[in-house]
Amino acid sequence: MSAERKKLILAIAVIFAANIFIIALVQYASADLYKRGSSGDTVREIQTRLKNWGYYSGAVDGVYGSGTEEAVRLFQRKNGLSVDGQVGNQTLAALGITPSSSGGSGNAGNQTASDSDLYLLARVISAEARGEPYNGQVAVGAVILNRIKHPSFPNTLSGVIYQTDAFTCMVDGQFDQPISETSYRAAQDALNGVDPSGGAIYYFNPDTATSAWIWSRPLIVQIGKHRFCS
Numbered sequence: 687m688s689a690e691r692k693k694l695i696l697a698i699a700v701i702f703a704a705n706i707f708i709i710a711l712v713q714y715a716s717a718d719l720y721k722r723g724s725s726g727d728t729v730r731e732i733q734t735r736l737k738n739w740g741y742y743s744g745a746v747d748g749v750y751g752s753g754t755e756e757a758v759r760l761f762q763r764k765n766g767l768s769v770d771g772q773v774g775n776q777t778l779a780a781l782g783i784t785p786s787s788s789g790g791s792g793n794a795g796n797q798t799a800s801d802s803d804l805y806l807l808a809r810v811i812s813a814e815a816r817g818e819p820y821n822g823q824v825a826v827g828a829v830i831l832n833r834i835k836h837p838s839f840p841n842t843l844s845g846v847i848y849q850t851d852a853f854t855c856m857v858d859g860q861f862d863q864p865i866s867e868t869s870y871r872a873a874q875d876a877l878n879g880v881d882p883s884g885g886a887i888y889y890f891n892p893d894t895a896t897s898a899w900i901w902s903r904p905l906i907v908q909i910g911k912h913r914f915c916s
Contacts, residue, residue, distance in 0.1 A: 721772040724750040728783065732773055735781050736761060738848055738856065764862060782806035782844050803843055804873050805865075807831075810847055811876075812869035813855035815912070820868060822909040825883035827876030829914065832887050839887070883907065886914035 720729055729750045736742035741764075742757035755771040762769045765780050778784070779802040807827050815826040833839035833846045840846050847853065855861045883889070884906040891911050895901065903915035 718778060719772060719774050720750055722750055722752065722755050729754070731783055732758070732778075732781060735783070735848070739862065778802065779805055782809075782847070804870065804877065806843060806847060807876065808865050808869040808873035809861060810853060810855065811872050812865045813860035813863060814853060815869075815872075815910075816860070816863075816866060818910040818912065820872060821882040822912055823868060823872035824875045824880050825886070825907075825909050825914055826889060826912070827873050828881040828883045829886050829889050831876055832881070832883070832885060836887050882909060883914040886916060888915045889913060890915075 718728075720732060725748050727748065730746055730748035732750075733742055733744070733746045733748070733754055736754070736757045737744075737746060739761070741761045742754065744751070744753035744757075758773055758777065759769050759771045761767075761780070762771075762777060767777055767780060773781070782802050782805065784802045807830060810830060811823050811827050815823040818826075830843070830846055834841055834843060840849055848856070853861075886906050888900065888903050889912045890897075890900045892901075892913055893911060900915075906914050906916055908914070
């Protein structure tokens with residue numbers, strides 16, 4: 687091989703390596719990353735969700751300190767994420783927070799819902815309807831989305847799911863269990879407008895429900911162990 691050809695191949699290799707480095711640098715720069723020392727509304731949202739799930743016991747002050755970092759590490763460890771104590775796009779999605787957003791996951795009723803919407807809805811479906819027929823899983827997702835459009839409930843997916851006392855899975859540990867494969871499919875169907883509940887905004891298990899009020903809600907349909915009501 688001639689010296690000129692060797693120089694040409696070397697030059698091409700250097701240019702290729704430089705392009706790869708630039709692409710990686712741009713991707714890193716464009717990714718959301720919250721770590722010790724960060725502050726703001728998104729940090730406050732991270733703290734709120736970690737506190738609601740029992741990972742964080744400190745103040746929700748919007749300041750990413752050592753307590754927040756330790757809570758993030760615990761959350762990452764329990765959910766199979768890379769444990770570094772920093773909240774990048776993958777951990778944001780696991781928390782149900784849309785990257786580049788400080789207000790939660792937005793309107794999940796839209797068919798172009800983000801990956802974090804799908805993840806969050808699938809996690810609730812898995813926790814609330816584990817072992818139920820597939821239509822029943824989709825129906826639980828539909829109820830959550832129906833609430834977004836109803837004036838009596840918050841108008842965002844995260845707002846509905848994290849509403850105080852709305853779902854038992856948020857306090858009994860079920861929300862932290864692994865997500866079933868069918869729950870992802872059920873969440874996607876619900877996001878695409880499939881609604882086996884018939885427009886319901888409530889559901890409950892008649893075998894365990896003790897509230898007279900929930901029993902007073904008009905029945906629309908029963909699927910598996912759940913009664914879906916208006």
